[in-house]
Amino acid sequence: LYILRCVFYTRKVIREWQHPVFRHAFSSIFVTCLCYVIISIGHFDGFAEVLFWIVAPTQLVLSVVVMAEWVIHPFDWQTMSPAWLITPVANIVCCIAGPMIDTRFNESGYIWFGIGVFMWVVIFTVSFTKVSLYSQLDDKLRPSLFLFAACPAVIT
Numbered sequence: 309l310y311i312l313r314c315v316f317y318t319r320k321v322i323r324e325w326q327h328p329v330f331r332h333a334f335s336s337i338f339v340t341c342l343c344y345v346i347i348s349i350g351h352f353d354g355f356a357e358v359l360f361w362i363v364a365p366t367q368l369v370l371s372v373v374v375m376a377e378w379v380i381h382p383f384d385w386q387t388m389s390p391a392w393l394i395t396p397v398a399n400i401v402c403c404i405a406g407p408m409i410d411t412r413f414n415e416s417g418y419i420w421f422g423i424g425v426f427m428w429v430v431i432f433t434v435s436f437t438k439v440s441l442y443s444q445l446d447d448k449l450r451p452s453l454f455l456f457a458a459c460p461a462v463i464t
Contacts, residue, residue, distance in 0.1 A: 310337050329389055329391055329392075329449070331374070331377075332374070332391050332392045332393075332394050332395050333391065333394060334370060335367065335370060335371075335394045335395040335397070335398035336394050336398075338363050338364075338366065338367040338370070338398045338401075338402075339394070339397060339398045339401050341359060341362075341363040342360070342363055342364070342367075342398070342401045342402060342405050343401070344359060345359050345360045345363070345405045345409070346404070346405050346408060349408050349409060353409070356409055357409050357410070360405055360406065360409055363402075364402045364405070364406065364416075364420065367398050367399065367402055367420070368399075368402070368419065368420065368423070370395070370398075371395055371398075371399055371423050371424075371427065372423075374395055374427075375423075375427065378430075388434055388435050388438050389435060389446070389449045389452060390435050390439070390449065390452040390453055390454075390455040390456055391449060391452045391455065392431045392435060393428065393431055393432065393435070393452075393455040393456065393458060393459060394455065394458075395427060395431075396423075396424045396425070396427040396428035396431065396459050397424070397428075397455070397458045397459050397462055398424075399420045399421070399423050399424030399427065400420070400421065400424040400425075400428075400459055400462045400463055401462060402417070402420035402424075403417035403418070403419075403420040403421035403424065404417070404462070406420070424459065425459075425463075428459040432456065432459075435456075436456065439453070
């Protein structure tokens with residue numbers, strides 16, 4: 309469905325990508341697709357493998373682009389929020405789904421695990437500092453506080 313949105317509402321999707329908070333919600337699409345991969349293992353193995361190799365590399369590229377944005381354009385302290393933690397969670401889900409499809413994909417899981425943990429440590433440190441010391445979290449973003457525990461919960 310999101311592909312249709314990209315086709316019919318391209319300008320809206322571009323504006324969402326350029327928004328400092330909504331950009332990180334793009335990874336939730338990939339988390340959903342990876343959940344479909346995990347659910348379909350054992351029932352539709354071919355579908356699971358094809359979907360995994362479409363979604364996982366795309367998530368990897370998205371993560372690299374997000375990290376490049378950190379270097380190229382220093383982020384504003386005001387836009388930092390726990391919603392940024394969706395991207396590391398998506399990487400961790402990638403590292404879990406790969407070996408479930410086939411044990412040959414264990415090594416590829418290390419790539420997503422390393423990137424996910426690195427991103428989680430950086431984002432968690434900065435956003436937790438902002439929330440705990442400065443209490444500068446918008447009321448609209450308050451429900452996203454559960455994302456502090458999402459990455460460690462998925463890892464365990």
